[in-house]
Amino acid sequence: MRASLSRYLPILDWGRRYDLAALQSDLLAAVIVTIMLIPQSLAYAMLAGLPPEAGIYASILPIMLYAIFGSSRALAVGPVAVVSLMTAAAVGQVAAQGTAGYAAAALTLAALSGGILILMGIFRLGFLANFLSHPVIAGFITASGLLIAVSQIRHILGVQAGGDTLPQMLSSLVGAVGATNPITLALGVTTTAFLFWQRKALAPLLRRLGLSPRAATMVARAGPVLAVVVTTLLVWGLGLDERGVAIVGAVPQGLPPLTLPAFSGDLIGALLVPALLISVIGFVESVSVGQTLAAKRRERIDPDQELIGLGAANIGAGFTGGMPVTGGFARSVVNADAGAETPAAGAFTAIGLAIAALALTPLIHYLPTATLAATIIVAVLSLVDLKILRQAWTYSRADFAAVAVTIALTLLAGVETGVSAGVILSVLLHLWNTSRPHIAEVGLVPGTQHFRNILRHEVLTDPCLLTIRIDESLYFANARMLEDRVLDRVAAEPRIRHVVLMFSAVNSVDLSAVESLQALNSRLSGMGVTLHLSEVKGPVMDRLRRSHLLHELSGRVFLSQWDAIAALAPALCGQNAPRPSGPDTGGGDHRGAATP
Template identity: 60%
Template sequence: MGGLLQTIGRYLPILDWSRTYTKATLMDDMLAASIVTVMLIPQSLAYALLAGLPPEVGLYASLLPLLCYGLLGTSRTMAVGPVAVVSLMTAAAVGGLGLASLEQKLAAAAVLALASGGFLLLLGLLKLGFLANFLSHPVIAGFITASGILIALSQVKHLLGASVAGDTLPELLEGLWLARNQINLATLLLGSATLLFLFWVRAALAPLLQKWGLSARSAAILAKTGPVVAVVAGVVCARWFDLASQGVALVGEVPARLPALSWPQLDWALWQQLAVPAILIAVIGFVESVSVAQTLAAKRRQRIDPDQELMALGAANISAGLSQGFPVTGGFSRSVVNFDAGAQTPAAGIFTALGMALAVLFLTPALYFLPKATLAATIVVAVLSLVDLSILGRAWRFSRADFLAVASTIVITLLAGVEWGVSVGVLSSIGVYLIKASRPHLAVVGQVPGTEHYRNVERHQVITQSHVLSIRVDESLFFANARFLEEQIYRKVADNQQIRHVILQCNAVNAVDLSALESLEAINQRLADGGIKLHLSEVKGPVMDRLQRSHFLTALTGNVYLSHHQAVAALDEEDFVI
């Protein structure tokens, strides 16, 4: 019985944290939820606009997903909902289908959420959360930077009141140039004023509030409410000055009702078309979400379970698809605000969902007069903080291979679109890993004078013996790099005819697979044919266990030594006796 409860608790973290839930925790969670709700309303509307969907869809995507994550998630402060990059990917995926009617686009967005959620759920059940590690963070940063540029440019049309089509940098720039004569002056003035206000809020409001006596935490939280003020001001201006009559585009009627639960029509052709975009959205969303969750958890000495996070995000996306929403993930800015506001448990997300439900029922009539330019300005200000071109300089200085991966991801995303960009990012990450893994670092080592330590002969003044070749292997050995080790040893032996012993220092070798074992056997035999003995030193226990299951140690021409110094000393003594 205890084992069953433990298993259930692993899949329902709420059973764990709810046991110690107190009144004080309740008050902290409710306060955080109220702050995040206020912030989430304009964000949900804006990201629905970015995804090319009606504004209420963003509100719907901020209801059930929050409830599901609150029940299943392991992060105490993660705030799930629509985010900029995933919204852009949704727009690219749905827009690429060439659908004519709004109903078809809504169905496609729901299918995208369902497929993405199903893929995440499958990975969670199979405990494959580690696969996200193959997408390097520099590549993710490059993809997000390029996406931020595309998102900002895609919203310029709403700031100008012009009609612009396109998903890539060349298309958007060409569209903006062709639309230069369509600019609506009232829209331009409103959008520019909103942009200036939001940039001022982001840069100057928090320091100003601190000068007035507020704490740094309170000032930072209040500064995050700038988009809400902008939305209210936009609604008031649009209604007071009748901006619609001057050509300013408004959000229009937003249904004051909760979404009905429904399963999208089973059009298998549609599911097949959206399968790849759904997988890409799932991967990007999961990596972004887990990065945020781990960062915030570390600040409170908490931990998250990546496999359970897959389950929670999968369920959140499935619920979004069933409730007329679109793909969601953990949002960085909202989660930070949730954390700073004092959220203690995932119940804060559940309370946020209740707050969003009340907003859908009672506040949506006021959104009729909300200018789209105002929402566009909030998106531009939010995503420009994601743009970090300095990653190129850091990658160039650190590693040329990483630079090529980051640069190619940015360029392809800008020129070919987000789907191609993330695909290249994934392939680049794997490619960089394989290149590095296939060429393990090998160092010829010698003795540091007066010590028993051995270091790289190219970096230190060390003592070497002309008849002994000591090579330190700094990677695990497997099929991709075993032949490289063979070639390097043969080359070094061929360059020095005095060598009679080769010692492989294996203190950094954590594993040896069957291909690497065969390479070691080939090295042993070929060296023996040339009158050279092969020795191993500092072999780790698990590696030795594997070697003992084979015939390699029996056929080994040399010995296995506990330390490299013992190996060198023994061989010196042996040669001296001879």
């Protein structure tokens, strides 16, 4: 019973072993992450078009719930840049920013996303995220980072501008640049420059001054807090808000309120697809971070339980005035580096943010929005990785096309179009690759019982025997290609009397492929050619026994390809004299080589 509960409540597992040493480590990590999260939460709420307090609210109960249901010991949950941008894009289609309807729609989006994630976790659908290829995700995040950075330039300039796509944003900025507030510009540029500097140079400087490497890193990561304090004091002390510098203004003081998402049919219909996209992207980002951190500790996370943990966190955000959340890379790395031992570190972080919501919100009244914009710009530009285009071009033209299309559509048509295109392209890319399997004609390597591609190695063959190795599972999209390839080869060589399909790399055969194999068997029989199979894996053989293929097969099923050669071309075995052992100079039989 306990094991069953621990499957859905990981806190029952790590909580039983919790001790004083873990408590001390978790408390230290919580203090550091709390300091980091305060400016981040405010900034990402602004990015999502919500009041600043929504970011803090989204970092309290959601973190608590993730600590109970999540499986990662270091993942820090809260608002993140990409999900905040997607939230603004989705909610902006149903309500205007600054209205009660906009905030209610954000709550509904978080609750919907949470419900989708929990359902996916219950039905163990975490594997669906594997259909999003890494290059496509990298392209989407890169384009999103560029969009986010450009969208914040208006706050650096102190102008009114908008737009959902890159051309719209640039056009709006060009039209508004004449109204730039010089004081806001000076604050924004100086803060941005400082944040870039502290990311790269502050830690080395502190180490030269005598701090330990770990302490120097932790202090450097608190740089955004220093920027918040200094610029807030400047605005307050010099009265810069009266000279046109936009500030955060009054922030409600208190714990997150209990809120109720708007569950109207029209609103749910409008937000359902965006909620699904946010759920998938958020899960992919979160589980990638969680797995990376877990691997460093020789631990593992459960992707399906992560779905439940993230789902609970989002539902918590929807009912406490928050916004959609997921696991963030930067804060999770800080959490792990600071020594977090268990998810309790997240719970302590939530307590710290609750204290901040109760006591510190009056202190950010004069915080300039330019500072928050600078925080966002510096954070998201680290996500931009244009090298992925060059890497994809070098490795695979198909991957390059998918990445380039995802980036272009995200920048030119908006976030939802870009991520939708990314999902579709990932699936199409998989279908394209598997529909064109590598099919090699193989022969016997002299002096061995190994078989390799005749185009890559010097091998022994028999003109009466054709051996084809299929390097892919067979299913409806590629079975006909195999059938055509074999028939074309047999038609071109009248001496062929036996065809052996080598199934060593075939992991599954669907019904369409079975029917195609039956048709191939029938057509070869009509040509006086016998069809055989070799090296069929157990699970594949179990499936084939449920069909008529094995009963109708004109030839035999051999345990190994060597057995097939011994039975069908014994003369070939006689030529197979042993040869001196040594390194293989054939270059290997790599997927993607030219095929017969």
